[in-house]
Amino acid sequence: MKRYETFELTFSGPEPEGSQALADIQAKFSCGDETWNVKGFYDGNGTYKVRFLPQKEGHYTWAVSGVVNASGEEDCTVSETAHGMVQAEGTHFVYQDGTKYLPFGTTIYALAHQSEELIEQTLNTLSTAPFNKVRHCIFPKHYDYNHNEPQFYPFEKDADGKWDVHRPCFAYWAHFEKILNRLGEMGIETDLILFHPYDRWGFSKMSMEENKVYLDYALRRLAAIPYIWWSMANEYDLMFHLSENDWFEIEDTIVKNDPYGHLLSNHNCIKFYDFSRPAITHVCVQTIAFYKAAEWMDRYQKPVVYDEFCYEGDIQHEWGNISAFEMTNRFWKACSVGAYATHGETFFSEDEILWWARGGVLKGESPKRIAFLKDLLYSLPSPVEPWNEPRKLEPGQEEEPVNAAENPFIHLFNSVTDENAECIKMKGDNFNGHCGDDAFLKYFSGHQPSISSINLPENASYRIDVIDVWNMTRETLIEKASGYTDMKLPGKEGIAVLAVKITE
Incomplete structure (x- = not known):
């Protein structure tokens, strides 16, 4: 028995009475203070099987009941290849x-x-x-x-x-x-x-x-x-x-x-x-x-x-x-x-x-x-999470102004219907992700900017690569960057930029 690998017991017995699909065979597997109850199945020609997926290493006992009665024990060891479900x-x-x-x-x-x-x-x-x-x-x-x-x-x-x-x-x-x-x-x-x-x-x-x-x-x-x-x-x-x-x-x-x-x-x-x-x-x-x-x-x-x-x-x-x-x-x-x-x-x-x-x-x-x-x-060091890229702040500015009188677009956005809002999201979709502060990814999809920017943390340095998703190329664009950084891009669709933290 190997952890995370299918363990199978096979028995001979009489033909099921009634349903072959719902044959009366079940088993109990125990390891320490944990128990798993599983159903067996009929596999034709008088053959019954019980399958079990061990979730931990250790010493197991098992007992089969129903049309077949049997018991036994197995030592479960680590698998060299299986990673589990x-x-x-x-x-x-x-x-x-x-x-x-x-x-x-x-x-x-x-x-x-x-x-x-x-x-x-x-x-x-x-x-x-x-x-x-x-x-x-x-x-x-x-x-x-x-x-x-x-x-x-x-x-x-x-x-x-x-x-x-x-x-x-x-x-x-x-x-x-x-x-x-x-x-x-x-x-x-x-x-x-x-x-x-x-x-x-x-x-x-x-x-x-x-x-x-x-x-x-x-x-x-x-x-x-x-x-x-x-x-x-x-x-x-x-x-x-x-x-x-x-x-x-x-x-x-x-x-x-x-x-x-x-x-x-x-x-x-x-x-x-x-x-x-x-x-x-x-x-x-x-x-x-x-x-x-x-x-x-x-x-x-x-x-x-x-x-x-x-x-x-x-x-x-x-x-x-x-x-x-x-x-x-x-x-x-x-x-x-x-x-x-x-x-x-x-x-x-x-x-x-x-x-x-x-x-x-x-x-x-x-x-x-x-x-x-x-x-x-x-x-990448971890799975990607959505990234709401911060906007550029002017020197001394701690946050963006939210006063509608100063920003008429905020007033407009606050007044739109749900349908309008959905259309705005669709039009202005951003495909940005990050792995904590270790990596930041921006995908421009069908847009083709020749100039753009990325707003990275200021307390770390990043290498910025430009990626052509169709030609499958990745080239360094900027060797060392931090904070708000302007970028010159190829001006074609299917371009992404990836900023990866430089470890000293």
């Missing part, structure tokens, strides 16, 4: 052992429902790509460019041809877990989509009772795998037969059946989920409102992930034909203020193999530029 810490993420984790995701919705050859090609592509998180689904997907039939489905059918959630397809789950583990071995988290509306098989129209049986079995099998996040749905608000209370019940079912507390959120088409709910660990949004990131981080005190904001590609849909520069630009907008972003790619192909749904090979120009950004952010 990714968890939310304030408005950022971190592995359980404290290792930094900055999510740079991509989207391959139907990854697990392709031919073995295509899955292997996709995994090979991911092995050299910059992405450390993949959004993909348990259920197959039906949509434009998604017309293939998968090899397996999560359940078997009954005599009437209806999906029977009480009879899992064991070959499907073994195949799916193999993919999860391959990704995990590459350091890639699975942002696992549990429901979605793009369906021709009937999985999206199951009853709430069926949904809960399915979730119970899925979590029995998967909860002990460390590199999983729970995404309740992709575009949950398009599943019109489920009410808000149904989604709250789904959320509660996941929480009650997850002994370890994996990350949990819900993805929208238009209507955002209620991210203030205590069990929701992070904000997951589909939008291009990057100017809202700092506001949401402050409101929810949780990480903000822009998991969908259109895809690099050239298909007919407006969400699937932004340029490589615009994909790169949107990543920088999110990350420069301490939020996070997820890539997707949709280049037309006669064989209907588009990365965003089926994988294959990456064709776009944004991934290497995302890798450049990823390397830069990992090189």
Whole structure:
């Protein structure tokens, strides 16, 4: 047994009486004064399994009961490779052992429902790509460019041809877990989509009772795998037969059946989920409102992930034909203020193999530029936080004048409607971030100033670099600066400046 690695017990027993998904097998693991109660699962052919994710080192005892009765003990030692689950810490993420984790995701919705050859090609592509998180689904997907039939489905059918959630397809789950583990071995988290509306098989129209049986079995099998996040749905608000209370019940079912507390959120088409709910660990949004990131981080005190904001590609849909520069630009907008972003790619192909749904090979120009950004952010001393850059004060001036008579713009801003204020924020969006007083980042996005400034702390010295996000260059602009500093810039879009404290 290794800390943060899946521990598995296997037993032989009789076929379950009744539901195969809800087999009567459970286990208790104890270490010192801590105890974890977990459910086991039936894996077909008279085989039962119990999986456990050890959270600490030490001596464990375990006892299995139900259709199988057994007990034993194990010594849990430190793993040389595992960092544990990714968890939310304030408005950022971190592995359980404290290792930094900055999510740079991509989207391959139907990854697990392709031919073995295509899955292997996709995994090979991911092995050299910059992405450390993949959004993909348990259920197959039906949509434009998604017309293939998968090899397996999560359940078997009954005599009437209806999906029977009480009879899992064991070959499907073994195949799916193999993919999860391959990704995990590459350091890639699975942002696992549990429901979605793009369906021709009937999985999206199951009853709430069926949904809960399915979730119970899925979590029995998967909860002990460390590199999983729970995404309740992709575009949950398009599943019109489920009410808000149904989604709250789904959320509660996941929480009650997850002994370890994996990350949990819900993805929208238009209507955002209620991210203030205590069990929701992070904000997951589909939008291009990057100017809202700092506001949401402050409101929810949780990480903000822009998991969908259109895809690099050239298909007919407006969400699937932004340029490589615009994909790169949107990543920088999110990350420069301490939020996070997820890539997707949709280049037309006669064989209907588009990365965003089926994988294959990456064709776009944004991934290497995302890798450049990823390397830069990992090189910083801490995660980025939004930075409200102080304005320049005149000599002897301690604060800005707030008298409306002296500043008519203050009087105007105080009188605008909420709609006006939102438009002002959108027009004047600033993508500025900082790492305490160790580093300051300003991203100019589509603006192209040839002259600008940065207002740094006066009690420290900084080296200022100019970054071209498209050409992936970083050059020193000013060797030593402090306080209010004028800068001469290239006068082109896609420019950032990074000021890093000089340590003596």
